[in-house]
Amino acid sequence: MNEQPQPPVWLITGCSGGLGRALATHVLARGHRLVATSRKPTQLDDLVARHPETCRALALDVTEPSQVKAAIAQAVAAFGRIDVVVNNAGYGLVGALEELSDEQIARNLDANFFGALEVIRAALPILRAQHSGHIVNISAAAVISNYAGFSIYGAAKWALEGVSESLSAELKPLGIKVIIVQPGPFRTEFSGRSLERAGNHIADYDRSSGKFLRFLETMNGRQPGDPDKAADAIIGAVESNAPPLRLVLGKYANDKVRKKLASAASELAAWEHLGLATDFTPNL
Template sequence: MTRERVWLITGCSAGFGRELALAALAAGDRVMATARKTERLADLVATGGDGVRTATLDVTDPASVEAAVAATLAEFGRIDVVVNNAGHGSVGAVEELTMAELRALMEVMFFGAVEVTKAVVPHLRAQGSGAIVQMSSMGGRLSMPGFGAYCAAKFALEGLSEALAAELAPFGVRVLIVEPGAFRTEFGGQRMHRSREIEAYHVSTGGTRAAVEAMDGTQPGDPAKAAAAILRVVGEENPPLRLALGRDAVTNIRAHNERLRSELDEWEELSTSTEL
């Protein structure tokens, strides 16, 4: 990868996208900052000067994706790092969610990220370098009551990205799956979809819903520090496939992995008894 990298970042109007754009600009890189409404990127333009360009990008619109990629190549001549960051949260038990709500979430959180990835991959493969940063979540490794839809989208993104990493490795293109815990990114505020409520599920999802209503602005994670960590890993010679961010993410993912290992060990005899 060149010293002065070109970034294409989705969802730059707030949260991780905005902080990644600022961090990349501060590092001397160039950025194509995108959002559905580019007027919300005025502060990035003021900060980044000639190092930043903006483009309208709606990840659910293939033509918009192709246009943003073409604009980046026209402005900067290449793309070194693409960040799939656009998205939002969702809370609701599986029965509470309508199929339309679930499909809409998957369109943004999974299919949209895949659309952007597929639009950029041919260029990265041809130049023999680059990185794809998939903004997942600790919810891409474990799920909990009320977050089934959100975690389903992140599980899907992680499964595809793990395969993608192996497919692109021979071409010098890397994939980084980022798994943040709770960060101050408006996740519990206006960027959180809330399903209808069925009273019976209060016993299992009531705590999750209450946490969502109280979390915005109180999360322990600092998005600017997360952005700095991502920039560091993107520049590493031997980066990890997955990067957990936040003490809560590390703790919860480790505990989940230990539970999986324990269950696998406990049932190993039965599991392996099915062979001919």
Template sequence: MKKTWFITGISSGLGKALAQSVIDKGDFVIGTFRNQYQTDAFNNEYKDKAKAFTLDVTNFSNVKEVIEKIKSQFDNLDVLVNNAGFGFAGSIEETNEQEARDVFEANFFGSLHVTQNVLPIFRKQRSGHIIQISSHGGFKAFAGFGIYNASKFALEGFSEALAQEVSPLGIKVTIVEPGPFRTNFAGNSFKHASKIIEDYNTTSGLFREKIKAIDGIQEGDPNKAAEAIIQITKSEFPPLRLPLGKTAIATLNSKIESVANEIKEFKLLAESCTY
């Protein structure tokens, strides 16, 4: 049966690859761009195969308006993919308040508000699959990536709770955690703290340089990631978390092992606090 997908942020990267793969397989895509010119060009190219809207996920009235249009124009919605967002590098001390808020507005609050506005559609249908595009950095933090990590940790936190809340209603939730992929994530769309403190050159500074160095040569293929995401939407019991790429798997295993070791080492001290 033909599915209808709503994917935010399809101008480049994983969002673009996923939208194209979904269209190629015969499903219908509702996508979003921040630029009206891109929206018009997409609609002229795909006509009956897809429909684009201009949307800034940080503009919450815009989110509500666009989703109301979707409700009025389409009979059903099967998959929501919260993909819009951006990367940010900088140590915790280097990052100013506005920079941190901008990251959270896009990566956390944008996804939260899109999810909240789509949920009434899914509840009425008693079906739907929410795909949250997180990161392996949404499970394990890295020096120089802390504010981005925090935004994705927050996304994963509400999504993990959401999965428990909506499961009885026939709604599924999957958190996708890509490692490094050959997208524009590390390119023009990546942002940096405006302040640089030399004392952090060997930690967050190294991370900034690493991000620049890997742009365009990352291990991950976005087209293969798109195929993996499409595959889990066909499953009756999809995973809550889906790491993508060898680096992502190594990252998750490293965090799990570290936590397990610390629990074991300090178990007696922790238990001594109870009666």
């Protein structure tokens, strides 16, 4: 008699709120198994109470490599494998580049880029041994085209996407898939408690990065994106036989991609006469 396949095991970082929380809730509702992580795991007690057999909550600060390795090991010890790794932990940093301190820049890159790298590198030996699995990296609309005031946050997500593209090519022969999620504005705490402001105000930037900060503050609580629907979309992509490299969430982000593609095509057409002329002239 054939054994029934076990539900997949997800490991999601940053589950205390927002998209991570929504995704954790929907994964468990589908009967999947989950290792939910947060810097404060007590914030996940209700998930464990509702799903004691299929949910484990672990403390994880992705900027602490020892915690990352321990979390991966504990996940395997709990469920025997990991099928989906979701790098969701992170936070925004807004301010003109000149206004940001060295410490703010380093912390943001650690949380949004280097922390995700630590999680991926710790999980790869498990996924390789299985010859299966998914790595889902949560990116941002700032990568489609960046905003004044999001230089460092956008750079961190841009770097994560660059790694993801290469990683996708490296892992495809091994049966491991990579998905980059590009969400538009969703109704989470990203523009509230998860958004750090530059500490050094320079008035000259009030009409650029300052204007963008005011926009974020005005939009907070009125974002068009529904985190529950985003969670369903991510799960749908993971369950697909041929998932996309990039999953663009929400009308805002989809419109932004189309505008960026049109702008890039227009600029290329206008300047290719200079670019094409830089190759060596063939010998006739």
